[in-house]
Amino acid sequence: MKKIKFKNLSIQNFLSVGEEKLNLNFQQGINLITGINNDKDSKNGCGKTTILDALYWSIFGNTIRDIKKDKIVHNHSDSKCKVDLFFSISDNDKNEIEYKIERSLNPSKVSLFKKEEDTTYSTIQKTDEAIRELIGANEELFRNSIVMSLDNTLPFMAQKKVEKRKFIESILQINVFSEMLSKVRQDYNDSKKEYDIFTNQFTDKQRTISFLKEQQQKEIENKQNKINLIQEKIKETENKLKENKSTELLNQKTKLESSLTKTDEAIQKIEKKITEISDSLLEKTKVETRIQNEIETFEKNIKSFKNKTGNCPTCKRKLSDENDESIKTHIEELQIQIKQKEEEFNNAISEKNKIVTERTNTSKKKTELTLLCNDLKTKINKLQISIQENNNLSQKIEELNISITEIQNEKSSYIEKIEEFEKEIKTLEEKLTNQQKQLNILENSKLIVSEEGVKTHIIKKLLVFFNNKLNFYLKKLEAPCTCTFDEYFDETITNENKKECSYFNFSGGERKRIDLAILFTFQDILKSQSGIYYSLNMYDELFDSALDEAGANKVLEILREKTEKYNESVYIISHNSAVSKNNIDNTIQLQKNQGKTTIVI
Numbered sequence: 352m353k354k355i356k357f358k359n360l361s362i363q364n365f366l367s368v369g370e371e372k373l374n375l376n377f378q379q380g381i382n383l384i385t386g387i388n389n390d391k392d393s394k395n396g397c398g399k400t401t402i403l404d405a406l407y408w409s410i411f412g413n414t415i416r417d418i419k420k421d422k423i424v425h426n427h428s429d430s431k432c433k434v435d436l437f438f439s440i441s442d443n444d445k446n447e448i449e450y451k452i453e454r455s456l457n458p459s460k461v462s463l464f465k466k467e468e469d470t471t472y473s474t475i476q477k478t479d480e481a482i483r484e485l486i487g488a489n490e491e492l493f494r495n496s497i498v499m500s501l502d503n504t505l506p507f508m509a510q511k512k513v514e515k516r517k518f519i520e521s522i523l524q525i526n527v528f529s530e531m532l533s534k535v536r537q538d539y540n541d542s543k544k545e546y547d548i549f550t551n552q553f554t555d556k557q558r559t560i561s562f563l564k565e566q567q568q569k570e571i572e573n574k575q576n577k578i579n580l581i582q583e584k585i586k587e588t589e590n591k592l593k594e595n596k597s598t599e600l601l602n603q604k605t606k607l608e609s610s611l612t613k614t615d616e617a618i619q620k621i622e623k624k625i626t627e628i629s630d631s632l633l634e635k636t637k638v639e640t641r642i643q644n645e646i647e648t649f650e651k652n653i654k655s656f657k658n659k660t661g662n663c664p665t666c667k668r669k670l671s672d673e674n675d676e677s678i679k680t681h682i683e684e685l686q687i688q689i690k691q692k693e694e695e696f697n698n699a700i701s702e703k704n705k706i707v708t709e710r711t712n713t714s715k716k717k718t719e720l721t722l723l724c725n726d727l728k729t730k731i732n733k734l735q736i737s738i739q740e741n742n743n744l745s746q747k748i749e750e751l752n753i754s755i756t757e758i759q760n761e762k763s764s765y766i767e768k769i770e771e772f773e774k775e776i777k778t779l780e781e782k783l784t785n786q787q788k789q790l791n792i793l794e795n796s797k798l799i800v801s802e803e804g805v806k807t808h809i810i811k812k813l814l815v816f817f818n819n820k821l822n823f824y825l826k827k828l829e830a831p832c833t834c835t836f837d838e839y840f841d842e843t844i845t846n847e848n849k850k851e852c853s854y855f856n857f858s859g860g861e862r863k864r865i866d867l868a869i870l871f872t873f874q875d876i877l878k879s880q881s882g883i884y885y886s887l888n889m890y891d892e893l894f895d896s897a898l899d900e901a902g903a904n905k906v907l908e909i910l911r912e913k914t915e916k917y918n919e920s921v922y923i924i925s926h927n928s929a930v931s932k933n934n935i936d937n938t939i940q941l942q943k944n945q946g947k948t949t950i951v952i
Contacts, residue, residue: 352442352443352882352883353440353441353442353487353882353883354440354441354442354443354882354883354884354886355405355438355439355440355486355487355857355883355884355885355886356438356439356440356441356447356886356918357377357378357436357437357438357885357886357887358376358377358437358438358439358736359374359375359376359435359437360374360377360402360405360409360434360435360436360437361373361374361375361408361434361435361436362374362375362401362402362431362434362439362581363431363432363433363434364424364425364428364430364431364432364433365401365404365405365408365423365424365425365432365433365434366370366398366401366404366405366418366423366425367396367397367398367401367425367943367947367948368401368405368425368947368948368949369425369427369428369946369947369948369949370425370428370947371949372946373402373948373949373950374950375402375939375950376897377886377887377920377922378920378936378937379886379919379920379936379937380914380920380921380936381907381910381921381934381937382920382921382922382923382935382936382939383912383922383923383924383925383935383937383938383939384397384399384402384922384923384924384925384928384936384941385399385925385926385938385939385940385941386398386940386941386942386943386948387926387940387942387943388942388943389942389943389944390943390944390945390946394742394926395926396943397926397941397942397943398853398941398943398948399891399924399925399926399941400415400500400891400892400924401948402415402889402924403415403498403500403889403891403923403924404416404418405434406436406498406580407494407498407891408434408454408455408494409434409435409436409452410436410452410482410483410486410493411479411483411490411493412454412461412475412479413490415494415498415500415891416500417877419481420456420459423456424456424457425946425947426946427945427946427947429457430457431455431456431457431458432455432456432457433453433454433455433456434455435451435452435453435454436451436452436454437449437450437451438450438451438452440485443910447465448465448466449465449466450461450463450464450465450485451464451467452464452482459475461475461478461479461482462474462478463478463481463482463485464712468528475743478787487520487881487883487917488881488883490782491517491521492518492521492877493520495507495518495870495873496870496873496874496877497885497887497888497889498656498887498888498889498891499870499888499890499891500891500892501545506862506865506866506869507866507869507870507873508842508854508862508865508866508869509854509855512839512840512841515840516839516840517529519810519840520806521577525806525809525810526940527810528800528804528805528806529800529806531796531800532797532800532801535793535796535797535800536797538793539587539790539793539794539797542786542789542790542793543790544927546783546786546787546790549779549782549783549786550783552642553776553779553780553783556772556775556776556779557776559772560769560772560773560776563708563765563768563772564765564769566765567763567765567766570763570764570765571622571763574758574759574761577754577758578758578759581751581754581755581758582755584747584751585748585751585752586785587784588747588748588751589748590621592741592744592745592748595740595741596921597741598779600734600737600738600741603730603734603739604731604734604735604738606698607727607730607731607734610727611724611727611728611731612725614720614723614724615724616866617720618717618720618721619725621713621716621717621720622717624713625710625713625714625717626707628709628710628713629710631649631706632703632707632710633701635703635706636703638699639696639699639700639703639731642695642696642699643696645688645692646689646692646693646696649685649686649688649689649692650685650689652681652685653682653685653686653689655683656678656681656682657678657682659678686865794907803917803940807838810838810840811838813876814836814837814838814872816876816879817836817876818834818835818836819872820872820875820876821836821868821869821872822834822835823828824851824867824868824869824871824909825865825868826862827868827908827909828864828867828868828902828905828906828909829864829902829905829906830859830861830864830865830868831846831847831861831900832844832845832846832847832852832857832861832863832865833845834868842854842889844887860898860899860902863898863902864898864902867906871909871913874888874913878917884917885920886918886920887919887920887921887922888913888919888920888921888922889921889922889923890921890923890924891924892924892925893906893924893925894906894923894925902932907934908934910923923935
């Protein structure tokens, strides 16, 4: 069992304690804290409850009376407010470790020491968490089972059902189930939100895929429509190509080109012949001119002979020296020569005319062949145009077929998107499956840690012990009733007449005895169930209202038994003079002078 032994409390400039430190060494047995307020000649307001507040504040950073921080520092001092708590923790009185908590204001600070080594964390919050973990109790548990201000705390029986159960769970150390339930509910809600998010995402992506597939189908239909249109164009072009009879056109062109070649060759031969004729004609013209010139020369010579002027063309003598007979002879010879030349000239003229006629006929033939050649070229050009048109049609068919192939091979922009979304949907399906499994687990977990689950089972197991203890203390305190709680902590109170009644049917003193019986029961439960033993119990205003002397003595008897059985330090804060001094082991007398509380030595 973990034992926490509180040893010393040092208070300075805290509430009514001033600059002079108030040191309290916790002693085993029953200790009474009482005092007097000399400023008002009263037993009230002397600073008794300040000790309880200081202990509570040193651990939790708050006071039981929930005093604001700016009111905690002693109102007559501007100095540092400080409370030091010394305690030790051991395991069944073995391996005892000394601890010290220093908490202060002006400035706000909390320090934690273990074996005089500073183990303070980086922030006050983290250090407070470490202190609570060491002490093993939250504020509510500490306030209702270790340091109890009975007149400032709503009695357990007067609390609402939810508050009762919450406190019982902390006493029985099963509040973890409520925390677990809260955590499981939060986890369930978070998982459900996540599941809903996944579901919405899944639905959205399914819709998106449906839309994409519709668009993809439209795209496929559009492609097919394009292909159909292209195929129709191909068919039309093929029909037109078929009508154009490409092979026949090529054969016709070949024949015409062959004819054109032969015609060109014939024209070339004719042109060569015309050249030859022209050359022959030129020669004949030259002969004609030469003969004509010769005739003119002969005629001139005849004239010269007749006139006897000049020289003889043969002997070069002057004609005047020639005789008439010689001249006559010469003239006759010349006339014979002229006649021969005239015949030669006429023959030359005749041959020239034949050549001219031949040239004319040849030129005519050339013209005819040229016309034929031009006609052939025209026909060939027309055929070439038709053939080119057919080539263009064939090229167009080829291009159209390429277009079809390109359309068919064109990758849809939707395929990758659909594949991507399908992968995401598959991932979401896995997430949804896992999330559903998680929700099922959390749903079962909620049932297990709920009010109807394992917690109720544990409470039922502890109820016998709890109810027995409670009625033991009710009897010990001579309370006029018995009380039994069910697993939902609904109480059944039976009075001395065996009739069920309400807590509020009893007088103040009777209710006080019930409250104390429940308090002592809780303390016993805490010891038996928490595995933690606290050496200190403090009771504020225990005997100062509603409890008569007989009742007070009954309480002291119980406290005496507890101190002797558990070696506890019990501190009772009271100003009731009716408290029997015989049952008190030690009295701590406080006094308040000029607003400052000190211990009277």
